[in-house]
Amino acid sequence: MRFPKMLAGVAVASVLLAACGNSGGGGGGSSNKGTIKIGVDLPESGAETSNGIPTLNGVEFAVNQVKTVDGFTLSVDNLDDAVNGVHDPQKGAQNVQQFVDDTKVLGVIGPFNSNVARAEIPITNRAHLVQISPANTNQCLTKTVYIPQSLSGVADVTCQAAGLPAPADLRPTGTNNYFRVATTDDNQGPAMSDYAYNTLKLTKVAVASDAEAYGKGIADTFSARFTKDNGTVVKRQDFPNASHISDFRSFLRAAVAAGAQGVYFGGTDSNNACVVRNQMTGIFPDAAPFMGGDGIVTGQCIKDAASRAVGMYGTVATVAAEKVPGASSTISAFKSAHPNASDYGAYTMPAYDCAKILIAAIDKAIKANNGNMPTRQQVLDQMYKTDYTGVLGHTGFDSNGDTTNKAITVYAVKDATTGWEVDTVVTLT
């Protein structure tokens, strides 16, 4: 029942602001009709700084390029969802509640982490507020199946069976408001599996995880696909509280004894994933590869792996903009505006495209609303019609809100001083 009231508020605000006169801007000479806010919720402090800040930079860069849309001034309303340096679902929920309560917010970009998304989606969903994430990859945010039969060769494993809420449980209105430009984790594990089997020529691999939803998920899908690829998973372990485990060597020793040629670890650097890599020293041959998901494609991972950084491979469930023809001008424009190496991360360009897609939807919604401030529902309707070509290539959304772009990038460390570099883009068939 607060919906009409909100609209009235917007109308009053627009009239008042319009009355303030023509403040110019890049909007084709039209008058300034007020401000439209884009909410950003990312983990931006402590250990998460390297995740959130480069991603935020991507959004701000896109918004600064556009500045105004159809006479409305765009602004970024940024909130940090990290508490004590770690992403926090409750903080994320508070942040999006703040966005929901601010009628000028027509869309939210974020969050970074899937467990934060799980806390946020029900809140934005009730308000019909568009949420688009540059980085969420947990399949259960959008799909009911955790490991599909098509990837594993055995029967479907549902999200409930994996202990995660199904998408419908997160959407109290019964309709979807959540989108993402990253493809899902069920593709991340298999993509690395194909790469390991076909490119790295591995047939026997040991698999472990940090026992969290993300880490265990990619480890499970990797294992399932690797078996289907005719490889063998010779050792499988999950380490709860991995961030507090200092010694993984007994597992690694057991893996070598079972004939493993490499290790796949589903987990994040903050859960000691790359300490596992470091401890392969003296147990595995120096050339043995270490593989994982986007949780290891970080600078901290290279520091933790130390002398064993070379030979690590990690997937990122988005297209590497570096490999997309036509994206190079945007990347170099970004890098000249943000010259520090730490300003740019794996999710800077995905965040850039998120912002551009959201702005495009807002633009179409304003036009469909005769140039007036659109409702959140109108923006949401336009999101489904997305047909956008940007730095990630072509993006559209299916009815779940997932991107139609199923490409996954494999990053590798070939030289510890240059760090992670794009190796190849794998498209799952």
Place this chain on the structure above:
Amino acid sequence: MVAAWKGTRTALSGTAGTWLFVGVATLILLILLVPKAVGNPPFFFQILVYGLADGAIYALIALGYTMVYGIIELINFAHGDIFTLGAFIAIPLVGIFGFTDATPFSLGVVVVLLGVTVVTMAIDGGINILIERLAYRPLRNAPRLALLITAVGMSFVLEGAMYLWRGANNVHFPDVLPETRINLPGGASIGVKDVVVIVSAVVLVSLLNLFTDRSKLGKAMRATAQDREASQLMGININRTIAATFFIGAALAAAGGIIFGLYFNNIRFDEGFTAGLYAFTAAVFGGIGNIQGAALGGLFIGLVASFSNAYFQAALTDVWIFAILILVLVFRPTGLLGMQVPEK
């Protein structure tokens, strides 16, 4: 039923009980591990070495818990963080000498490491004395619970300070020990690093044992642990004795921190939380207040974790450790080697 239960407990509390426990534990281990060991002896030996090395580090931390509990009946929850602090103090000290992963191993490195260890032990010990003076001594005659909560608070203070100092990520400790492995008959091998860890822990525990057994201050510590008032009447300076206990406990934890750093090369501000929990468990397992018990408990936990991760489910490692602890405490509340705490 209850009487029979109490009878069993009483029967198990003496020396016979100790041997019974050691016997049963050995038997279970033999049944579980012998088939695995026979299948691949060099591999079994390697896992054993990992377990001993990890256990040696837990043992060094456990000593501080057990000594402090023995003397003032405080579970010093901040002790795990004193361990982390040891490594954090050593990192810049080692940095002064320009050590990196590429530094070749030499006699000079050994001398520097020994020097850094001594300085770190002194600094960390000094900080622990300060903590005792500021946070624990004013509460010495307050209810135990007040002291316990203060210790939990100190743990958070230390973790917070280390977080502000070095950030939330792993901090790298230079990898200066050689990766050389010594080949043993039968295809097994042992790393120089493993030897360094185990030998240094054995040396430190033996020194501590000698110290508490023979030295005047050691005797004063044992006397204070037995009966504080009587010791005071006999002319022992209680405050100084307790401060010395905190110093020695922290010095051993600092040594443990440096050994941990040299061994694993990565340490994080909150490393002491779990390491401390394991070490405390080790101290209770061995019989709190009992130095040999704490060392034994540390080794035991290291071995269980190592074997569990290699042969069984890593996800169940903590379940094993704490299930065994509960079983021991149910049948033998004084721990494996018996408590040594103030008489009431």
